[in-house]
Amino acid sequence: MNSSHSSKWATLAVVAILALAAVGTATAVQVTSDDVSSEAQVDEDYTATVTLGELYQNPDYTSWTLRGETELTDVTWTVTTTDTDTGNQIDRQSFDGQSFNYSNIDAEANDANQITIEVTGTVPEVENFTYAEEETFVVAALTQVRDGGTSNEIATREAHHYTEDSRAARQTIADAEAAIDEAAAAGGDTSTAESSVESAISAYEGENFENAQTLAERAQSEAESAEQSAASAQQRNQLLMYGGAAVLVLLLVGGGIYWYRQQQDDYSRLG
Incomplete structure (x- = not known):
């Protein structure tokens, strides 16, 4: 096969792939809106809402069942279908349990x-409990x-779900990490603080949240001390630099005066 034929087939393949991708996007059921809180405390009540549109865009799915699953406990689902053209509610059903199947979705049977x-x-x-990646649970898989x-x-x-203690520990660790970043940017030696914050993270993941907070607070204090030491060292260096510059100026001025007087003495002897 020559290069022109290869190029032609490659172009056709790319076009076909793009066309299939476009069809897949166009025919999928769409989430038109949702109200899902990204944060939730363990054992607290939680409610989320997801709204779907483009229900029959895929010609192979003109009649289908909606399945829902969740990791919430003591669950109740409420499924409502609506004709948005008229604003009329078509159906409303409730289900208990961590999963449900709703089958009244038919393009021919209702609007x-x-x-x-x-x-x-x-x-x-x-x-x-993992610090690097927030702990999450499935609110709804549709x-x-x-x-x-x-x-x-x-x-x-x-x-993201959390307990009151884990949330406080995570925030304290985050504050310590921010302090370490600031100290490092200022040129401070943050090795001690980094070691303390690593210990805090280990305590967090071991669910020893009180110890995690204590270690993180220590790490933040160590980072702040490192930043202050770096600032003091910088200030001392500046003072030394300014002092050295002043000595140099004095030496230059003194040397100039000495040279000038020597010249005057030479003129006097010649005269």
Whole structure:
């Protein structure tokens, strides 16, 4: 195959890929709006809402089931379908439990073109505390399921969950890290503070939040001391530099005066 044919086929392949990507985007069910808090405290009540549109854009899914799953506990789902053209509510159903299946989505059977899913429950416990990546749980995972078993993932929404103690410890560690960054930028030696904050993170991940806070506070204090030491050293260096410059000026002035007097003495002897 010559180079011109290769180029032609490569161009056609790129066009085909882009076309398929465009079709996939156009035919997917869309999240038109959501109200999902990104932060949630363990054992507190939590409510989130997700609204879906473009329900029948995929010609293979003109009649399908909506599946929902969550990691919330003591859960109630409320699913409402609406005809946005008229503003009429078509259907409203509630489900208990961490998952549900809602099957009344049919382009021919009703005029619904929007689905609103509300999930209410209790924020679950944190199974594993990790500092580098915030601990999250699944608020709602929504899937489009067609008769026969094929499915498309619509959307997944997650939130960071925490306890009162873990949140306080995480914030204290974050403050210490910020202080370390400032000290390092000022030229301070932050090695001691970095060691303390690493210990704080280890305590955090071991769920020893009180110790994590104590270590993080120590790290912040060490970082601030390092920044102050760097500032003092810089100030001393500036004073030494200014003092050296002043001595040099005095030497130059003194040398000039000495030279001038020597010249005057020479003129006097010649005269």
